[in-house]
Amino acid sequence: MNFKEEIKHKTEQIETIINRYLPTEEGYQKAVVQAMNYSVTAGGKRLRPMLMAESAALFTRVDEIWNAAEAGRQEDTTLGRALSLFMAALELIHNYSLVHDDLPAMDNDEYRRGRKTTHVVYGEGMAILAGDGLLNYAFEIAARAFEKAETVEEYHRIAVSMQVLSRKAGVYGMIGGQCADLAAEKMGAEVTEEMLLYIHEHKTAALIQAAMMIGATLAGASSEELDRLEKCAYDIGIAFQIQDDILDVTSSLEVLGKPVGSDEKNHKLTYVSMHGIEKSKEQVEELSRDAIEILASFPRRNEFLEQLVERLIYREK
Amino acid sequence: MNFKEEIKHKTEQIETIINRYLPTEEGYQKAVVQAMNYSVTAGGKRLRPMLMAESAALFTRVDEIWNAAEAGRQEDTTLGRALSLFMAALELIHNYSLVHDDLPAMDNDEYRRGRKTTHVVYGEGMAILAGDGLLNYAFEIAARAFEKAETVEEYHRIAVSMQVLSRKAGVYGMIGGQCADLAAEKMGAEVTEEMLLYIHEHKTAALIQAAMMIGATLAGASSEELDRLEKCAYDIGIAFQIQDDILDVTSSLEVLGKPVGSDEKNHKLTYVSMHGIEKSKEQVEELSRDAIEILASFPRRNEFLEQLVERLIYREK
Numbered sequence: 001m002n003f004k005e006e007i008k009h010k011t012e013q014i015e016t017i018i019n020r021y022l023p024t025e026e027g028y029q030k031a032v033v034q035a036m037n038y039s040v041t042a043g044g045k046r047l048r049p050m051l052m053a054e055s056a057a058l059f060t061r062v063d064e065i066w067n068a069a070e071a072g073r074q075e076d077t078t079l080g081r082a083l084s085l086f087m088a089a090l091e092l093i094h095n096y097s098l099v100h101d102d103l104p105a106m107d108n109d110e111y112r113r114g115r116k117t118t119h120v121v122y123g124e125g126m127a128i129l130a131g132d133g134l135l136n137y138a139f140e141i142a143a144r145a146f147e148k149a150e151t152v153e154e155y156h157r158i159a160v161s162m163q164v165l166s167r168k169a170g171v172y173g174m175i176g177g178q179c180a181d182l183a184a185e186k187m188g189a190e191v192t193e194e195m196l197l198y199i200h201e202h203k204t205a206a207l208i209q210a211a212m213m214i215g216a217t218l219a220g221a222s223s224e225e226l227d228r229l230e231k232c233a234y235d236i237g238i239a240f241q242i243q244d245d246i247l248d249v250t251s252s253l254e255v256l257g258k259p260v261g262s263d264e265k266n267h268k269l270t271y272v273s274m275h276g277i278e279k280s281k282e283q284v285e286e287l288s289r290d291a292i293e294i295l296a297s298f299p300r301r302n303e304f305l306e307q308l309v310e311r312l313i314y315r316e317k
Numbered sequence: 318m319n320f321k322e323e324i325k326h327k328t329e330q331i332e333t334i335i336n337r338y339l340p341t342e343e344g345y346q347k348a349v350v351q352a353m354n355y356s357v358t359a360g361g362k363r364l365r366p367m368l369m370a371e372s373a374a375l376f377t378r379v380d381e382i383w384n385a386a387e388a389g390r391q392e393d394t395t396l397g398r399a400l401s402l403f404m405a406a407l408e409l410i411h412n413y414s415l416v417h418d419d420l421p422a423m424d425n426d427e428y429r430r431g432r433k434t435t436h437v438v439y440g441e442g443m444a445i446l447a448g449d450g451l452l453n454y455a456f457e458i459a460a461r462a463f464e465k466a467e468t469v470e471e472y473h474r475i476a477v478s479m480q481v482l483s484r485k486a487g488v489y490g491m492i493g494g495q496c497a498d499l500a501a502e503k504m505g506a507e508v509t510e511e512m513l514l515y516i517h518e519h520k521t522a523a524l525i526q527a528a529m530m531i532g533a534t535l536a537g538a539s540s541e542e543l544d545r546l547e548k549c550a551y552d553i554g555i556a557f558q559i560q561d562d563i564l565d566v567t568s569s570l571e572v573l574g575k576p577v578g579s580d581e582k583n584h585k586l587t588y589v590s591m592h593g594i595e596k597s598k599e600q601v602e603e604l605s606r607d608a609i610e611i612l613a614s615f616p617r618r619n620e621f622l623e624q625l626v627e628r629l630i631y632r633e634k
Contacts, residue, residue, distance in 0.1 A: 028515045029493030031500060100449060105441035124422035125499060132417060133492045135449060139456045140483035146476035155472035159463035166457035175450045176346030182442060183348060198345045
């Protein structure tokens with residue numbers, strides 16, 4: 001398989017894993033479960049679960065999760081099962097943040113991925129509840145990872161994964177970034193570069209860090225290796241975001257699928273408006289080089305992950 | 318100390334424990350942390366953390382958590398520390414549900430416990446984020462309980478507590494109850510008794526079950542003992558709710574502090590409107606007798622807990 005076929009195949013397998021853990025639409029809780037599943041099954045790149053699985057592969061073989069998905073069964077090993085549960089959990093957290101972000105009191109978006117947003121279809125109250133349900137359910141399925149644990153080592157890896165997941169999604173992670181972003185919207189040109197980097201680090205990079213660190217933790221990485229991977233995921237997240245800002249200036253409507261120049265029109269301060277296109281491109285280049293270098297320093301070479309990171313950073317839409 | 322003094326003293330110590338774990342109001346995430354803490358520090362009976370500690374006391378000595386709170390320090394034992402972390406976590410979950418319940422798209426309440434609600438003070442977007450922050454932070458501090466764990470037995474008890482917490486708060490617990498409650502509001506007189514009991518069990522009893530089951534789990538209860546305690550907490554939750562409905566009919570404005578007869582005015586179907594006052598009182602009596610009987614069946618007698626449950630059920634406001 002070439003890279004394109006491989007990414008398509010893996011995305012399908014991740015869909016299988018996520019669907020396996022979604023709650024069933026029945027009983028008096030049916031309406032909220034429908035609203036939750038509506039949001040999760042809308043598609044998306046499934047980037048975070050993919051980064052999690054591929055980061056695990058830097059430290060151990062992970063064929064088990066792909067084979068199990070292919071065969072439509074659950075994993076046999078404790079850590080294989082844990083990996084698939086955390087992959088689904090992280091994707092649910094990403095999705096809850098989109099449901100709440102789209103609410104009228106937040107970004108007030110009516111469409112996402114070509115479909116009406118959750119609150120437009122199910123009403124605002126149910127969308128708030130569905131977001132809460134997704135966030136809570138993420139921890140519910142993550143906690144199920146302990147079910148098969150037997151040794152202190154297995155318990156420990158899952159416990160650390162739980163700590164990383166909750167911290168990177170919370171007020172010292174993604175929610176902190178969303179809070180700063182709300183404040184920045186009112187500040188306009190007064191936003192400092194420090195604050196801008198804080199927002200990117202927390203709103204964008206934090207869940208990428210969670211993905212890569214949890215994959216590595218479950219696969220047995222040392223805490224020193226985890227620190228390096230956290231830095232690598234930071235580089236990827238920031239580069240991804242700067243590339244986003246570059247595309248907003250340089251791309252065309254046809255390629256991007258949404259209006260270009262929207263940041264400037266919205267008077268949104270970005271890395272590009274602060275440093276210009278050339279400097280921004282250099283910065284992306286440097287961050288990406290650093291990230292790939294860190295990836296290459298781990299026990300097992302993962303060329304697919306390296307390609308994925310490059311593709312992610314140097315994308316055209 | 319008599320019962321009244323003891324409950325006051327313990328409530329103060331629980332305040333100390335909760336405050337110990339609240340996030341600090343600093344950095345770019347300051348605004349959301351302020352909104353989170355505003356809601357949590359508004360007071361309340363701290364009933365769920367209290368039931369958790371007292372249920373642990375049915376199986377082991379828990380003096381350590383009270384002594385540590387008194388001395389303003391953290392607990393030394395893994396399970397003492399875990400107990401205080403889960404007490405705080407459950408109270409945060411209770412509080413997030415209030416913040417989101419009060420939102421304009423939900424119950425649209427402007428006052429709670431004599432103070433303006435979170436969205437009135439901080440805006441709707443920030444209140445959504447603060448609720449998310451509290452729910453997430455609850456799991457973040459619960460996950461910290463693993464930090465001191467060393468043996469498989471310690472890990473196991475904390476992992477089971479995490480499973481109970483997430484399940485009872487989620488779509489198969491409190492959120493499921495809220496979903497059914499939203500549906501029931503539109504159904505009026507078509508609500509069945511089965512549905513009404515589902516709502517009470519999930520919206521009210523589920524977090525009481527979480528409280529009592531987590532306390533017992535951390536203290537080493539067997540799974541058979543846990544099942545009995547789950548039933549006991551169900552009885553308490555349902556009795557508490559029926560008593561609420563009785564008070565709405567029989568109490569006076571002065572005693573209750575809010576208008577009586579509001580259920581009838583809102584055409585809200587309740588246990589009382591279905592079965593009448595006398596049958597409802599008998600039901601409360603029976604549930605309460607069952608609950609106390611179960612409590613008396615455990616290894617250690619806890620008279621304070623028995624009194625607390627009676628007080629809770631036969632309250633006048």
